[in-house]
Amino acid sequence: MCNTCGCNLTAGNRHLLFTPPKTEAVTAVSVLGSLLQHNNEQAGRNRAHFDAHGVLVINLMSSPGAGKTALLEATIQRLKANINIAVIEGDLETENDADRIRAQGVPAYQITTGTACHLDAHLIAGVLPQLDLSAIDLLFIENVGNLVCPASFDLGHHRNVTLLSVTEGDDKPAKYPVMFRAADLMLITKTDLLPHLDDFSVAKAAQCQRALASQVPVLPLSSRTGDGLDAWLDWLAQEVVAHKLRVQRQQTIKPRMQEDGLKWHQQTPKIRFRPVARG
C-alpha cells in the first residue's frame, strides 16, 4: 500500500478523498495526449515494416488534377529499368489510376476511400499483406487529391512530395500552409502550359514556399514534355540509395509531417491527478 499509485484507496475510505459526485466535484487529469495517437502508432508499425525490407516510401500530395498520376507514369517509364517500383493509389472511387500504373508494368494497389478525403495509416496497413516488399525498392503512395487533410496523417512513409500545377495559382503555399509546410520536396508541374498563362510565376510560388520557413528544393517540371524531369529523377535515385544506407545503420527518417506540437510541451508531467473541488 502506498500513496503513489492509489492502491491504498478502498471502497471503505475513498469517500474521504473525493466529494460525492452530485456536487461540483471535479477531478482534473492532465493528459497531453496527441489526438492522432492511434494513427501515429500504426504509422510507426508501417514504417518499421517498410524499413525491414529497405523500401523507401514517398507520399505524393496535391489538389485533384495536379498531375500526380501523370508524374508517376513518366517517372516509372524512366526508372523502372533500374529501380523496382510499386504504387498505392488512393481515390474516393474507381480503379482508373491503378489501371494507368499497371499499364506501365509495375504493381499497383487501389484504395478506394468512399467518402474519406485522405489516406491514413490503417488504410495503408490494410494493403500491406498484398505487397511483396522484398521485390520493391521504391513505393509511391498517391494520396487522395486534397490540399487539406492528407497533410495531417503520417502513413508510415519517409518523404512528402507536394505538387503544385501551374493552372492552380502561384499563391497556393500561402493559402494552404499546413500542406506545403509538410513538403520535403515541392514540384511545380505542367510547366509546358506556362506560355498560355499570364498569371503564374514560378518565382512567386517558390517565394510563398520560402515564407513558410521551408528550405526544400522547388523543382519545375513537365511530365508531358519531360522538361525538368531529370532533377526529380536524380532526387529520387539519391533518396533510394540514402534510405538503403540508413536502414543498414538501423536508422529511419520521418517525413516533415504536421506534428501535434506535443514536443514543445513535454516538460509538463504526462499525467497529473488532482482533486479540484473538495467538500
Place this chain on the structure above:
Amino acid sequence: MHELSLCQDLLEQVTAIAQTHKADTVVRIIVWIGPLSGVEPLLLKSAFDLIRAGGVADQAELVLQNQAVKVVCSDCGMASEATANNLLCRHCGSGHTRLIGGDELILARVELAGVA
C-alpha cells in the same frame, strides 16, 4: 473533413481516462489547438457533438484553447510571433526558423465528476 475521425480518437482517449479513474461523467475536455494543426475548431466542435452522444462524455463541454504561432530563429536566436503563412523571423527576416508553437493538437486536460 477529418475532424470526425479525430473526434473518435479524442473520445476513445477520454473514455479510457474516465475508466481509469472510475468516473461516471466527463464534465469538461480541454484541447489545445494551433492554426497549423490543420484542424478547423468549429468543425471539431460540431463533430464532437455528433460523436459524444450516449457515451461517458454525453454532457461534456469541449473547450478549445487556441495556441499562438511562434517561431525561433536559428540565425539571430530571437523568438517571434508569426502567422500560419509567414513563418519568417520578424527580427531579421531569416527563413531559418523553427516552429515552437502553433501546430498543437493536444488533449491537454479532462475534468471528471462522480469519481467512484
